Amino acid sequence: MKIVETTNYQEMSEKAASFLINLVKEKPNATLGMATGGTPEGMYQLLIEDYKQNGTSYKEVTTFNLDEYIGLPKEDKNSYNSYMHQALFNFINIPESQIHLPNGMNADATKECEEYEKQISRNGGIDIQILGIGENGHIGFNEPGTSFDSKTHVITLTESTRIANSRYFNSLDEVPTKAVTMGISTIMQAKKIILLASGEKKADALYQLLHNEVDESFPASILQKHPNVTIIADRDALKNISVTSA
Numbered sequence: 001m002k003i004v005e006t007t008n009y010q011e012m013s014e015k016a017a018s019f020l021i022n023l024v025k026e027k028p029n030a031t032l033g034m035a036t037g038g039t040p041e042g043m044y045q046l047l048i049e050d051y052k053q054n055g056t057s058y059k060e061v062t063t064f065n066l067d068e069y070i071g072l073p074k075e076d077k078n079s080y081n082s083y084m085h086q087a088l089f090n091f092i093n094i095p096e097s098q099i100h101l102p103n104g105m106n107a108d109a110t111k112e113c114e115e116y117e118k119q120i121s122r123n124g125g126i127d128i129q130i131l132g133i134g135e136n137g138h139i140g141f142n143e144p145g146t147s148f149d150s151k152t153h154v155i156t157l158t159e160s161t162r163i164a165n166s167r168y169f170n171s172l173d174e175v176p177t178k179a180v181t182m183g184i185s186t187i188m189q190a191k192k193i194i195l196l197a198s199g200e201k202k203a204d205a206l207y208q209l210l211h212n213e214v215d216e217s218f219p220a221s222i223l224q225k226h227p228n229v230t231i232i233a234d235r236d237a238l239k240n241i242s243v244t245s246a
């Protein structure tokens with residue numbers, strides 16, 4: 001696993017944006033796996049700036065997001081569909097038909113999960129998957145205890161995840177209790193994974209990711225088994241890791 005230590009959040013965002021921009025330049029029809037949450041917001045902002053200044057084109061790019069809340073219409077300001085459009089898609093030239101997020105309003109959630117998984121396969125898989133990490137080790141919305149064999153599936157969110165994400169809602173009660181998420185095995189099939197982390201509150205999770213036994217009780221530990229993972233994290237998030245020896 002490669003670790004890139006940055007001085008701060010801005011530098012983390014710049015390094016991550018460069019990875020994506022270089023991939024899209026080398027492979028204009030790349031498939032990108034996208035993440036939500038606070039961590040990638042700076043990276044998305046830099047992709048928009050690069051698009052405006054340098055015209056990097058997303059005309060042939062396809063995207064698949066990791067997850068979506070169940071029960072929020074895509075127009076809801078807290079849906080991940082809205083997040084992605086406001087953070088990135090509305091400001092670059094990616095055709096809407098090439099953007100994929102699970103539909104959290106499909107009455108048949110099982111079918112939605114199967115179809116999402118098929119769409120990823122039909123597309124030839126994901127070239128680069130961006131990941132954040134939850135303080136409890138979740139990747140996507142795969143909470144502790146999720147099977148490493150899981151494909152896209154419905155997950156019941158833990159109280160700690162709902163509390164962490166309630167900062168975007170008016171109250172904790174409004175935070176959905178379930179979500180559709182790519183499974184751990186879906187994520188592990190990505191050709192390359194970039195995990196972003198910033199701030200001291202992620203320091204313990206990064207330590208466990210790198211040093212725990214690979215175990216379903218800490219989902220991100222599975223990344224030790226992936227052949228091509230780069231962690232881009234700032235000094236605060238890496239404060240428990242000796243980067244030269246990791």
Ligand SMILES: O=P(O)(O)OC[C@H]1O[C@](O)(CO)[C@@H](O)[C@@H]1O
Pocket residue numbers: 035036037038039040131132133134135139140141161164165
């Ligand atoms: O980037 P943040 O806001 O710290 O979130 C970390 C992780 O938690 C989630 O927001 C889900 O709770 C993920 O989407 C993200 O990877």
